[in-house]
Amino acid sequence: MSNLENLVTDWLPLPDVAELLDVTITKVHGLLDERAIVAVRRGERNIRSIPALFIQDGHVVDSLKGTVAVLSDAGYSDEELIVWLFTPDESLRGRPIDALREGRKTEIRRRAQSLAW
Numbered sequence: 001m002s003n004l005e006n007l008v009t010d011w012l013p014l015p016d017v018a019e020l021l022d023v024t025i026t027k028v029h030g031l032l033d034e035r036a037i038v039a040v041r042r043g044e045r046n047i048r049s050i051p052a053l054f055i056q057d058g059h060v061v062d063s064l065k066g067t068v069a070v071l072s073d074a075g076y077s078d079e080e081l082i083v084w085l086f087t088p089d090e091s092l093r094g095r096p097i098d099a100l101r102e103g104r105k106t107e108i109r110r111r112a113q114s115l116a117w
Helices: 002-007 014-021 025-032 063-075 076-086 096-101 105-114
Strands: 011-013 040-042 047-050
Touching: 002 040, 002 047, 002 076, 011 014, 014 047, 025 063, 040 076, 047 076, 063 076, 063 105, 076 096, 096 105
Parallel strands: none
Antiparallel strands: 011 047, 040 047
């Protein structure tokens, strides 16, 4: 998981996600179940956490769910898809997660779909 730790510097444990989104922890588990967000276990206590950049202005990044679905369909594990989202891409002038946060979902989905072939 070292690559993941190098790429993602800010993590939110699920109770913090609930607080930021102003929802119950049960709702956060629902977001995980419906794959609107993905979490990995990390740290000494092996706590499920999500990258902080998955949250923007008090909401889950709008286009994240569809992108997670495309990457999952391409066979990516939760850890692998987080690595893909946070790996800088020169042709994007940044990382896929940054492009999603800027509203450039079509470009990112197209790239994610190409991974399935």
